[in-house]
Amino acid sequence: MNSLLNESDWRHELDWLDEQGDAMLQLVEKLANINSGTFCFDGLKIVESCLTHEFSKLGGDLSILESRPQSSINSAGKMEQRALGDILHISKRSATKKKILLCIHMDTVYSKEHPFQKCQWLENGYLNGPGVADAKGGLIVMLYALLAFEKSPLATNIGWEVLINPDEEIGSPGSVHLIDEIAQRCSAGLLFEPALPDGTLVSWRKGSGNFTFVAHGKAxxxxxxxEKGRNAIVAMAKLMATIDQLNSTSEITYNVGNFQGGGALNVVPDLAIGRVNVRIKTVEQQNQVEQQFADLVSLANQSDGISLEMHGQFSSPPKPISPGVAELQLRIKKCAEILDQPISWRGTGGASDGNKFAAAGLPNIDTLGPRGGNIHSMDEYLIPESLAPSAKLVTLILLSFANEA
Ligand SMILES: [Zn+2]
Structure with a gap:
């Protein structure tokens, strides 16, 4: 990175952000009080229109795009398609040579029926609420970082694209095609999953794959x-036990997470479905698992009267610390030094859209949202005073790109 920025290049923008903490917090609270579970389409619509209003202040080209439907295997063992919410896409100065991707999701893991629906203040001053950290806080950090960046005369040197998807919590099946497209047009990615409570950012991530096995026997x-029956549950149980035993042999994890089959007890069951989540650290491990599963399926198909199919894939390949990621980490460290923010890094077993952008060739850092914790639970919280500092760091990162373009 070129020697970064004189104080005059960022002072005005960052001072402005220092005054925005309350406004940012109000927006996070407003968004978190609207249920936008992945399949809560009316809530997603409201969040989308609120974001459309806020992000149009940036003056880019804003479009609302349809997601592709999600395909999955239903409890009858048949492929089924399910509609997903809309995608918000904004692009500014698309003709510039250097473009940065900024991305985060608007869906949460909490359905309309979930008991966790509204925000409340905790005694320690943290905000407890559905999606406050994951990732409504991130949406607002992204918005304010861009608002501050656009105040700078340097902004005209680079372009940016914003992707806000409605389906990250189920693995982004409806928006992954856009992830692949945008990755080709941009040179770095900033994603706004929450930072850890102490401010630590995520460096590498394991990859994740969901696999569904369907066994057919004879009723x-x-x-x-x-004696005329062929028991699909027994065949599936053997397969799941074999897959579970693979856990002892490597650092790959295989989680047998769901099992369906059977009905009346006087019927030999002719259908069973087993679902497995696998986490891997390297592409070699991914290949190894794919081979193991192919072998197991072909072995199971040799048993008399049983036929077995497998569906699914590694939708999130592993995200290692590539040279591009290491360069971004260094840039972020230098920007954080200007702000006196200490930065530390750690890896995680959890996957995010950062994995998909990385697999599509776009180096990215994916935990630039505010600090928070206990995500995906009723104890999810946001540390409100981290909102403005997170936005300041991102504005500096953007300015550093613009300064060398
Ligand atoms: Zn998230």
Whole structure:
């Protein structure tokens, strides 16, 4: 990175952000009080219109795009398609040579029926609420970092694209095609999943894959013609036990997470479904698992009267610390030094859209949102005083790109 920025290049923008903490917090609270669970389409619509209003202040080209439907295997073992919410996309100065991607999701893991629906203040001054950290806080940090950046005369040197998707919490099946497209047009990615409570950012991430196995056997009366039946549950149980045993042999984890099958007890069951989540650290491990599963399926298909299919894939490949990521880490460290913010890094087993952007060739840092914790639980909280500092760091990162363009 070129020697970064004179104080005159950032003082005005960052001072402005220092005054925005309350406004940022109000917006986070407003958004978190609207349920936008992945399949809560009316709530997603309200969040989308609120974001459309706020992000149009940036003056880019804003469009609302349709997601592709999610395909999954239903409890009858059949492929089923499910509609997903809309995607918000904004692009500014698309003709410039250097473009930065900024991305975060608007969906949460909390459905309309979930008991966790509204924000409340905790005694320690933290805000407890659905999605306050993951990732409504991140949406607002992204917005304010861009608002501050656009005040700078340096801004005209680079372009940016914002992607706000409605389906990250289920693995972004409806928006991954845009992730692939945008990755080709941009040179670095900033994503706004929450930072850890102490401000630590995520460096590498494991990859994640969901696999569904469907076993078909042959139904028969358990009293009259038991010998004519072929038990799909037993075949699936053996397969799941074999997959579970793979856990002891490597650092790859295999979680048998869901099992369905059977009905009346006097019927030999002819259908069973087993679902497995696998986490890997390297592409070699990914290849290894794919081979293991292919072998297990072909072995199971050799048993008399049983047919077994596998669906699914590694939708989030592993995200290692590539040279591009290391360069971004260094840039962020230098920007954080200007702000006197100490930065530390750690890896995690959790996947995010950062994995998908990385797999599509775009180096990115994906925890630039505010500090928070206990996400995906009713104890989820946001540390409100981290909102403005997080935005300041991102504005500086953007200015550093603009300064060398
Ligand atoms: Zn998230």
């Amino acid at each position: 028969a009366h358990s009293g009259r013609e038991f």
